[in-house]
Amino acid sequence: MKKRTLKKNRHELLLNLLDENPLLTDEELASKLQVSVQTIRLDRLALGLPELKERAMRLASQALNGLNPASQEVVGELLFSEPGSEALSRLVTDESMKLSRYNMVRGHFIFAQANSLAVATAEAADAITASAKVDFVSPVLPGETLIARALVERKDGKKSWVNVRTKVEQREVFRGRFLVIGLEDPESFNKSLHKLEQ
Template identity: 40%
Template sequence: MKKSDRRLALVRYVQENPFATDEQLAERFGVSIPTIRLDRAVLQIPEARERIRRVATGQHDSVRAMAQEEVLGEISELQLNRYAVSTLAIQPAHVFTRTRIVRGHILFGQLNSLAVAVTDADVVLTAKTELRFHHSVALGDTVLGRVDVVARRFGATKCRAVSMCNGEVVVDGTIWVVQPKEISPPGVTL
C-alpha cells in the first residue's frame, strides 16, 4: 500500500475506531509503530489517550442507578433512556492467567452495567439477558461497548447490546432491565 493510501485509510480507520492503539494500527496496516506515529503526527491525529479523553468529554447525562465508579469501563457517552457507550482497557485482573483471554463475565459486566446506567431511574435490576459471544479478547485490548434502548414498557427496558474490539463484534444481544417498585435500598424512597 502506498504511503498516501495508507494515510487516507488511517484517517478513516481512526474515525471509526478512535480507541485503537499505535500497536493495533501498526498491525492493521502492516507497518512499524514508529511509522504509525509519524503518520499520526503528519495527519495531526492525537495518540489514543487523547482520542479517548476527547470522546469522554462528549458525555452528556449522569448515571442515576449506580455510582459512576461501579460501571465496568469508562463511560464515554450517555444519553439517559437512549444509549450509553464505554471503553474497557483489558488489564491482567480481567483475564485468565494461563491463556491471557478475557473472562466472559467481564465482557458481560461491561454491557450489563451500561444497560443499568442508561436507565433513568434510581434503582435498576437486570431481568434477563440473551448474549452471544463471537470472539475472544486478549490482555492489552480495548473493548468498546454500546447499549441502545429499543423499547420501554411497564417499568421494563429492552436494550440492544454490542461489544467491539479491533473492529470486530465480540459480544452482541439483548439485555432487559427493570425498575422494581417493591425494592427500596436504605435511604431511597420509591
C-alpha cells in the first residue's frame, strides 16, 4: 500500500516539477524527489515524458514558431485593423497557456492580446500603454478562440483611450480600457531612454 501511493505521489510531483521547469535534468529531478536517477527514468518512461534534449528542443521550436507571445508584435492574429479607430484580433488558446491546477487560461495572455491590440489600434504601430483598467469577466478554457475588438474612443494629441472587448463566441470574457501614448520615432526615443541607464 505504501510504495504504490508513494509512486503515484512522486509521479504527480514529477509532473508538477517539469511543468514549472521543463529544463531539469534527471539528476536534478532525482535529488529533488530523493530517489535514484534510474527511478526517475522509469517514471518518465511510465508517464511518457521525453528527455531533457527533447523538452528543450520542443520549447525552442515552439518559441521559433511564434507560439511564444514574446516574439509577436501583436499577441494573436490581426484580423482587421483601421489604425486610429478600430481593430480585431484572434488568439487561439492552448494548454500551454493554462494554470497548472485549473483548466483555465491565465489572465495575462488575455491581457497581452488586448493590450497589444490596443497599442496597435491607437497609432500606426508606435505606442505604449500608460495605464489600463481591465475586467476578466468569464474564465476561458484552453482551446477556446478569443476574438478581441479594440475601439478608439477618444484621442487627444499623443494620448488615445482605447476600449477592448474580448469574446469567445457570444460570451464576453474580458473588458478593458487602455490609455495609450504615441511615441516619437525610435531613434530619438531610444536615445532619450539611455538617460535612464547608468
